[in-house]
Amino acid sequence: MSSVSLRDYAAVRLNELCRAVDFPGPRDEATRLFQEILGPGGYNSISDDPRWGSDVSDDRTPFEFSVAFDSDGTPTIRILIEPTAEHPSNLANMEVSKRILQALSNRLDFSLDQFTAIQDLFLPEDPQGKFAMWYSLVLRPNTPPSFKLYFNPEVRGHCNAPALVREGFQRLGFPAAYETVLRHAGRRGHHLDSYSFFTLDLRQHVRPRVKVYVSHHMAEEPTVRRAAEAVPNADPDQVVEFCRVSGGGTGLFAHRPLISSYSFVEGDTDRPSVYTLYVPIRDYVNNDEEARNRAAELMTRMDLDPALLDRALEAVARRPLTEGVGMIPHLSLRLGWPKPGFTVYLSTEAFAVCPPRRSALVS
Numbered sequence: 001m002s003s004v005s006l007r008d009y010a011a012v013r014l015n016e017l018c019r020a021v022d023f024p025g026p027r028d029e030a031t032r033l034f035q036e037i038l039g040p041g042g043y044n045s046i047s048d049d050p051r052w053g054s055d056v057s058d059d060r061t062p063f064e065f066s067v068a069f070d071s072d073g074t075p076t077i078r079i080l081i082e083p084t085a086e087h088p089s090n091l092a093n094m095e096v097s098k099r100i101l102q103a104l105s106n107r108l109d110f111s112l113d114q115f116t117a118i119q120d121l122f123l124p125e126d127p128q129g130k131f132a133m134w135y136s137l138v139l140r141p142n143t144p145p146s147f148k149l150y151f152n153p154e155v156r157g158h159c160n161a162p163a164l165v166r167e168g169f170q171r172l173g174f175p176a177a178y179e180t181v182l183r184h185a186g187r188r189g190h191h192l193d194s195y196s197f198f199t200l201d202l203r204q205h206v207r208p209r210v211k212v213y214v215s216h217h218m219a220e221e222p223t224v225r226r227a228a229e230a231v232p233n234a235d236p237d238q239v240v241e242f243c244r245v246s247g248g249g250t251g252l253f254a255h256r257p258l259i260s261s262y263s264f265v266e267g268d269t270d271r272p273s274v275y276t277l278y279v280p281i282r283d284y285v286n287n288d289e290e291a292r293n294r295a296a297e298l299m300t301r302m303d304l305d306p307a308l309l310d311r312a313l314e315a316v317a318r319r320p321l322t323e324g325v326g327m328i329p330h331l332s333l334r335l336g337w338p339k340p341g342f343t344v345y346l347s348t349e350a351f352a353v354c355p356p357r358r359s360a361l362v363s
Contacts, residue, residue: 003045003047004045004046005042005043005044005045005046006038006041006042006043006044006045006046006061006062006350007034007035007038007042007043009046009348009350010034010035010038010042010063011031011034011035013065013315013316013348014027014030014031014034014065014077014079015027015031016315016316017065017067017077017312017315017316017346018030018077018139019315020311020312020314020315021067021075021077021308021311021312021315022075023075023077023139023141024141024142029145030137030139030145033104033137034063034079034081034137036100036103036104037081037100037135037137038062038063038081038083038084039083039084039085039093039096039100040084040085040096041083041084041085041086041088042084046350046351049351050062050351051084051088052082052084052088052093054082054084054131055082055130055131056080056081056082056134057329057347057348057349058282058326058329058347058352058354059326059347059350059351059352059353059354060351060352061347061348061349061350061351062081062082062083062084063079063080063081063082063348064079064080064329064345064346064347064348065077065078065079065316065345065346065347065348066078066079066080066330066343066344066345066346067308067309067312067343067344067346068334068341068342068343069299069302069304069341069342069343070339070340070341071302071339071340071341072339073305073308074141075141075308076138076139076140076141077138078136078137078138078139078343079136079137079139080134080135080136080150081134081135081136081137082131082134082135083096083097083100083133083134083135084096090127090128090129090131090132091125091126091127091132093131093132094123094127094132094133097132097134097135098119098133100135101115101149104147105202108144110147110202110203111202112202114172114200114208114210115149115200115202117171117172118151118168118171118172118198118200121164121167121168121171122151122152122153122155122164122168122198123151123155124155124156127152127155128154128155128156128157129152129154129155129157130152131150131152132151132155133149133150133151133152134149135147135148135150136148136149136150136199146201146202146203147201147202147203148199148200148201148202148211149199149200149202150197150198150199151168151197151198151199151200152198153165153195153196153197153198154194154195158190158194159190161190161194161195162182162186162190162195164195164198165178165181165195165198166178168198168210169210169212169264172200172208172210173266174210174264174268174269176269177210177212177262177264177268177270177272179270180230180262180270180271180272181212181214181230181262183230184226184227184229184230185214185216185226185227185230185260185262186214187226188216188223191217192216192217192218192219193214193215193216193217193223194214194215194217195212195213195214195215196213196214196215196259197211197212197213197261198210198211198212198213199211199212199213208265208266209263209264209265209266210263210264210265211261211262211263211264212261212262213259213260213261213278214227214259214260214261215257215258215259216253216257216258216259217257218252218253218254218257219252219253219257219258220251220252220253221240221243221244221251223258224239224240224243224258224260224277225239225240227239227260227275227277228260228275228277228335230262230271230272230275231262231271231272231273231274231275231335232271232336233335233336233337234275234335234336238333238335239275239277239333242279242298242333243258243277243279245294245297245298245301246279246281246284246294246295246298246331247279247281247284248284248285248290248294250284253280253284255280255283255284256280256282256283257280258277258278258279258280259277259278259280260275260276260277260278261274261275261276261278262274262275263276263336265337272336273336273337274334274335274336274337275334275335275336276332276333276334276335277332277333278330278331278332279330279331280329280330281294281295281328281329281330281331282325282326282328282329282330282354285325285357286325286357286358287321287322287324287325287356288313288321288322288324288325288326288327288328288356289320289321289322291321291325291327291328291331292309292310292313292321292328294331295309295328295331295344296309296310298331298333298342299342302340304342309344312344312346313327313328313346316346316347316348318348318349319349319353322356323353323355323356324349324353324354324355324356325354325355325356326347326349326353326354327346327347327349328344328345328346328347329345329347330343330344330345331343331344331345332345
């Protein structure tokens with residue numbers, strides 16, 4: 001596999017993952033879309049060092065898989081992708097992303113009205129930070145592929161992120177959303193509760209959805225309990241228990257931060273419809289076998305079959321789980337409308353493997 005291009009490697013991994021979780025329907029269109037969104041950088045060989053230090057994955061692979069399970073066990077496959085230019089930079093990658101978006105809109109006939117409303121906020125001429133624009137390709141059973149755009153609130157600098165998020169909500173028709181997010185997820189100040197992503201769904205004939213992600217640095221369980229209370233149908237006790245199990249009893253999450261996200265859909269005013277907690281489990285285990293075991297325990301508690309997780313891991317793994325850490329970078333719990341769900345995130349480690357830790361992290 002070392003001589004193949006990144007786009008061909010990605011196609012193989014996607015098809016293996018679809019087979020592993022018995023994902024129904026044709027996959028050719030999804031594969032073509034995946035390869036297209038990778039951009040010109042997708043033609044680079046995985047035997048070479050990555051030309052761009054993508055923040056999507058620890059090893060700089062510019063894509064990451066996830067498998068989301070609804071409460072009935074139905075899987076949804078998502079792929080987070082950073083398009084990269086032939087000569088990558090934040091600006092060059094941003095321009096490639098915009099060209100891809102226009103081509104997809106023309107071909108698949110989805111509206112760019114919401115994107116147009118905020119692009120001058122989040123896509124400046126001199127983008128700062130780790131990225132400017134990412135994609136999520138969403139594959140649901142017996143449904144055409146859909147897309148989500150990720151924007152970087154710190155694209156104009158860390159200090160300007162709150163103002164960009166506030167203005168983004170205003171322009172998209174959620175004027176009370178920012179104050180709700182600030183009150184529940186930003187109480188400790190922007191130095192500890194920082195804005196990571198601002199996202200838009202791109203779908204046909206579906207209620208528009210806007211999401212914001214808040215990273216909770218140096219957080220403990222009360223931080224996410226308070227964050228979950230913003231959503232009427234979210235159970236804060238369930239959030240705390242998920243945090244405790246996935247973190248292995250970690251009290252203070254002092255490495256990578258916990259992340260909260262809120263989803264606002266058409267009809268929401270000051271209260272979001274969905275709360276999701278993301279736990280960066282790779283920083284709180286010694287190896288991926290430990291991460292797998294915690295994920296399996298959580299799935300069992302939610303009456304989901306851990307065998308689906310094991311098949312997904314087999315589809316992406318190129319090594320034993322005990323011989324590295326980071327193949328499972330995050331676990332997430334989704335609560336609220338229309339139904340709860342669990343997601344496991346999967347890194348294919350196209351370029352490198354992070355070695356396992358040799359000493360126990362927690363007692």
